[in-house]
Amino acid sequence: MIQPSQADVRRFFCAVYAKSRDGQPLEAIETIASLWIAEHPEYHEALGDVDAALRAMGTPDPTNANPFLHLSMHLSISEQCSIDQPRGIRQAVELLTHKRNSLHAAHHETMECLGRMVWESQRAGRAPDGAAYIDCVQRHATRD
Known part of the structure; x- marks a missing residue:
């Protein structure tokens, strides 16, 4: 089982958002992630700046949902259902x-x-x- 770090997860979703936004080809898992990203426009700002996303790792905001955790859960459930x-x-x-x-x-x-x-x-x-x-x-x- 792959266990990416918190930084890896943030980089992945930010990269998928950038590729999707720029019309670049996506891998299969990226396509699934991009569909969930599209369902959550409220996260697009957070996904648009990977450096800010990485800096924010040490300062969780209890008043806001964590877009990376939320999208990871969507992706996990999608994968669970697929297999x-x-x-x-x-x-x-x-x-x-x-x-x-x-x-x-x-x-x-x-x-x-x-x-x-x-x-x-x-x-x-x-x-x-x-x-x-x-x-x-x-x-x-x-x-x-």
Whole structure:
């Protein structure tokens, strides 16, 4: 598994934004990232200056969402669904997408579950619980 640094993640999304904005060819993973970037115009300013993005790493702003974390979660969920890992995530996200009539909205709800799974895993010092993650997404799909 690849574990890029925080700086690597910021450089990646800034580079994808620049390539997309300039009409340059994109790799497959960059194309997926660019689609999520396009869904979040509120992040374009932050993505437009890689040096500022790197300088901001040491000073998180609790009043604003972290665009790099948010986009990374979109990308992670997209990848999880593409390979159905954990098994069942594709169907759960598809069901939630149908229920919300929006892949974007479904991803945002799935992010809540993904974040909870990671937090609980780290807190307990154990492996992430994929089944609990999928159950959480499915619960979102059954509520109004």
